[in-house]
Amino acid sequence: MIKKPEFYTEEKVSDPKQLLRGSETFFVQARDPLKPAPKIMLVASIAWTLWNYRLELIKYLENAGYEVILLAADDSSRLKLERLTNARFFPLKHCNRSSLSPFQNFRLLIELFRHYRKVRPDVLLLFTIRPNTLGNLAAGWLGIPTISTIEGIGITDSSWRLQKLSSWLYKLSLKISGKVIFLNRDDQKEFIENRIVGPEKCVLIPGPGINTEHFQPVENQRRSEGMVFIFIARLIAEKGIREFVRAAKALKETGCPAEFRIVGTPDYGNPHSIGLEELKTWADEGYVQCYGFLDDVRPAIAAADVLVLPTYYREGVPRSILEAMAMEKVIITTDVNGCRDTVENGKNGFLIPPRNVDALIEHMKKAMELSPAQLKNMGLYSRQKVEREFSDLLILPGYLELVQQAYR
Numbered sequence: 250m251i252k253k254p255e256f257y258t259e260e261k262v263s264d265p266k267q268l269l270r271g272s273e274t275f276f277v278q279a280r281d282p283l284k285p286a287p288k289i290m291l292v293a294s295i296a297w298t299l300w301n302y303r304l305e306l307i308k309y310l311e312n313a314g315y316e317v318i319l320l321a322a323d324d325s326s327r328l329k330l331e332r333l334t335n336a337r338f339f340p341l342k343h344c345n346r347s348s349l350s351p352f353q354n355f356r357l358l359i360e361l362f363r364h365y366r367k368v369r370p371d372v373l374l375l376f377t378i379r380p381n382t383l384g385n386l387a388a389g390w391l392g393i394p395t396i397s398t399i400e401g402i403g404i405t406d407s408s409w410r411l412q413k414l415s416s417w418l419y420k421l422s423l424k425i426s427g428k429v430i431f432l433n434r435d436d437q438k439e440f441i442e443n444r445i446v447g448p449e450k451c452v453l454i455p456g457p458g459i460n461t462e463h464f465q466p467v468e469n470q471r472r473s474e475g476m477v478f479i480f481i482a483r484l485i486a487e488k489g490i491r492e493f494v495r496a497a498k499a500l501k502e503t504g505c506p507a508e509f510r511i512v513g514t515p516d517y518g519n520p521h522s523i524g525l526e527e528l529k530t531w532a533d534e535g536y537v538q539c540y541g542f543l544d545d546v547r548p549a550i551a552a553a554d555v556l557v558l559p560t561y562y563r564e565g566v567p568r569s570i571l572e573a574m575a576m577e578k579v580i581i582t583t584d585v586n587g588c589r590d591t592v593e594n595g596k597n598g599f600l601i602p603p604r605n606v607d608a609l610i611e612h613m614k615k616a617m618e619l620s621p622a623q624l625k626n627m628g629l630y631s632r633q634k635v636e637r638e639f640s641d642l643l644i645l646p647g648y649l650e651l652v653q654q655a656y657r
Contacts, residue, residue: 286316287656290370291336292380293321294344294537295518300326301375302400302568303458306597307334309645310652339364339477345518348431354383360632371394371656374648375426376400378415385422396648397423398430400457400565420445427655430454430648432565435586450464452651455590456566458644460635464575466628467551475506476617478581479553481546481569481593482560483516489559489583489603491523496537496559496609507617512540512549540609548585550576554624555616556583560604566590566639575633577628579619581612597631 289310293299298317299307307624310317311334319330323340343356343365361384365373373395375384377396381397386397411449423429426565430452431437437453441448482488497509511531516522517521532539543549546569550556556573558580564587570580574591580598581590592598599615601608 252292275573284593286314287371288318288368289372289374289652290318290320290368290390291374292376292378294327294377296321296324296330298377300329303573304330304333305458305460305641306374306645306648307336309641309649313649318585324447333427338369339368343408348558354379358383362390365391365393365449372396372652374398382415382422385425389425395426396428396651396655397426397435398432398454399430401656416443416445423450423591426450428452430650430651431553432456432591433587437566438562443573452647454644455646456571456639456644457568458641459568459571459575459635459639461575461632461640461642464547464550464572466575466577466632467547470609475554476555477508477510478509478555478557478613478616479512479549480487480557480575481512481573482558482567483519484513484528485516485519485521485562486523487521487560487562489526491559492559492606492609493557494531494537495606496613498534499606499610500613501536507613509537509548510553511537511539511544512527512541512546517548546572547576552580553578555579555581555598557609557613559601560588560611561585562644563590571635571639574631575641577625577632579616579624579627580631581609581616589635593630597627597634601610 263296264274282347291299291303291307293303296319307317307330317334317336319336319338321341322344327338327352332335341357341360345353357379365387370393371377373379373384373388373393375395375397380494381399385395385397421439427450429440429446429450431440432455437451439446441451443507474563478491480490480492484490493509493511500507504633515525515528528539531537540549550573556578558567558570560567560583564585566587568584569584570588571592573580574597581594581602582592582598584600585603589600592600594600600613604629
């Protein structure tokens with residue numbers, strides 16, 4: 250079912266610090282060596298979140314002279330974090346992303362409190378929903394300064410009662426937070442208008458940041474006859490994976506020579522995850538090629554022409570889009586929070602309505618009608634937009650400044 254990609258290489262990395270992300274070192278003003286290093290604790294639901302979105306931030310804070318501690322549910326990403334950083338990792342045992350049990354969440358609240366009390370960090374950086382809600386409450390009991398980052402709202406079709414509960418928890422917990430970072434203007438506006446957080450606490454830092462030295466354009470040496478469309482995301486329904494497959498099937502049945510590739514695996518902790526049987530069916534039908542999880546997505550992006558993410562998940566700013574933009578790719582995504590910040594319609598890609606397969610097919614056809622020069626120019630604009638708005642060189646200093654303000 251899972252193919253070895255044609256762009257796969259067995260190249261070994263001699264220096265593990267260069268694996269995947271470690272291609273850029275940030276030089277920041279050193280702290281006074283006679284004073285103990287302040288402790289900064291980053292808290293997320295799972296280690297993968299810290300690895301995938303916050304590795305550069307961890308290294309940046311370490312280079313600035315801070316002692317970094319990580320707190321999240323354990324997974325295989327922990328080993329990468331420990332190999333590529335000097336951060337200490339503490340596993341969360343009671344962080345169940347799919348559980349709505351009050352008892353389970355109370356156990357997590359107590360567990361967070363105990364970790365905070367043991368480590369006594371100077372500042373907490375909180376990511377994802379449970380750390381931002383329960384994590385703030387535990388910090389409030391101990392008087393530890395916190396900075397919350399709202400990385401999107403998540404699944405939009407949850408029940409009315411669940412949405413009300415989430416809003417109430419956010420409103421209660423963000424009163425404790427010193428500053429609240431938003432990755433896009435739409436989420437910030439919604440939180441302010443719904444009186445979940447006051448505007449004086451809000452800070453806009455667009456996207457999770459992207460290492461533009463690591464993600465660089467590579468000459469496309471693809472071997473396929475037609476255009477290559479690639480989907481990169483966790484395989485959950487709200488990311489638009491089924492819409493992507495339906496569009497691929499419709500185009501293939503008309504004799505379209507394009508290729509449609511999927512990079513990602515099911516998210517087993519998520520009740521909306523695509524199952525292995527469904528994924529196997531797609532691969533067996535032959536309309537899409539499934540490559541599973543790739544530690545390094547750069548060769549896969551380089552071998553494609555267009556990244557497609559027809560998501561209706563409430564994104565912060567999708568990292569896969571930023572990675573593809575940095576590598577000079579055209580983007581097709583939905584006109585929803587976070588995604589619309591990355592694409593200027595017709596300049597570096599196309600925005601389509603969510604859950605609209607016909608619109609997706611139409612804009613895939615538009616992409617296939619682009620001349621090589623048009624494709625190149627749109628890719629160049631993607632790269633320029635990332636450098637201008639989403640680069641780590643712009644994003645990471647914003648976090649450092651907030652950290653410095655929080656514990657003074």
